[in-house]
């Protein structure tokens with residue numbers, strides 16, 4: 001099979017915001033403890049943070065990082081996580097049936113963020129707490145001084161405000177598993193009230209209201225309509241969350257996960273715009289896709305779950321998915337889907353970052369390494385600059401059990417007019433066929449191929465493990481040729497490819 005497409009700066013979708021390449025760090029499993037923080041580790045710095053992990057996070061290229069949860073946030077008392085460490089309480093974490101020691105809290109995490117060069121996106125607890133506690137946290141974090149809570153921050157060693165701009169109004173409040181789960185109506189009211197109060201303190205905040213935990217939720221669509229009905233004037237973003245896994249050996253559907261993500265985004269945009277139209281509002285609500293990844297959630301539900309009144313481990317090994325080449329190709333396809341909607345998806349967070357459904361793994365007292373999914377993220381984050389471009393794909397289709405007939409190839413291009421560079425990202429969803437692709441790049445003028453990266457393997461289940469940490473990595477393409485304004489390349493079956501031009 002073959003495919004054709006065109007890269008033309010006139011087909012601009014939207015400017016790519018750095019926030020699209022965000023991450024997510026939750027107090028969950030070995031994410032913080034034995035992940036980013038391990039005081040006894042040979043690479044630990046004076047604050048106990050692993051410098052090998054810091055290096056990898058920098059290389060990954062994550063912008064904003066969402067914190068401290070996730071489901072964790074719905075039972076979180078932020079006051080526990082600040083002040084003298086020896087006085088911080090150990091608490092039950094009901095979301096993950098663990099013990100939270102509070103050794104790492106807001107101050108420590110913010111210091112770690114400075115080391116990795118990322119910004120904080122803070123979530124408030126609207127599950128078991130309310131507006132007042134959210135306002136208290138905002139006062140503590142962002143008010144320069146002169147009040148009880150801002151002075152407490154200064155006394156705790158942080159003179160300057162944290163100046164956190166992005167705030168999530170709770171987490172997955174539509175999910176029955178969520179502590180404090182509410183109806184759309186009840187959540188919409190408390191979210192609007194909290195947002196209004198937060199803006200009275202700091203009008204420049206960017207606020208994210210909870211959308212659905214997935215397009216498969218029974219309340220999907222209606223949840224967005226009702227919640228935005230309450231909050232439209234008070235928030236900037238509505239969230240989307242989506243996780244994908246291969247089910248029942250249906251590789252074809254799994255490879256088409258990006259199609260589901262496309263439809264999800266487009267439905268939420270349509271719903272948000274409908275609410276705006278009914279209100280006669282010229283304001284536009286953007287999407288914060290603040291949890292997305294491949295996650296073998298069935299594995300967690302079946303095996304990993306911790307139970308027992310006397311069993312609340314610290315930093316248990318849970319949600320430690322090991323990602324294959326196939327997973328990474330799907331993952332790269334999800335990034336293509338996000339870029340294809342760069343006009344409305346202006347913030348996103350890969351869930352998560354270290355050890356917990358993560359691109360980076362660590363062993364206590366041992367090494368840190370890159371999972372297969374590390375590569376499509378780091379390469380897309382580095383190469384996708386400027387504007388996202390629609391590529392007008394002409395490509396054969398295949399039939400999937402879950403999504404019907406879908407294109408065999410998905411692709412998006414990017415173009416940075418400021419420095420004359422471009423990039424194209426492609427995924428071949430065929431499990432058997434190579435696909436030759438012709439890309440018309442005449443409109444880019446005089447360009448040459450700067451870099452090529454192909455992620456594929458004869459064994460699509462190959463992965464990087466503690467024992468074999470560099471088994472999988474992208475390789476340069478040996479099929480790329482650029483001649484007379486036409487870029488030609490061949491995409492191997494089950495592959496993700498990036499080509500940088502300039």
Ligand code: AHR
Nearest residue numbers: 026070071072171172351
């Ligand atoms: O990322 C893991 C969990 O997935 C998060 O805590 C929750 O928000 C979602 O259900």
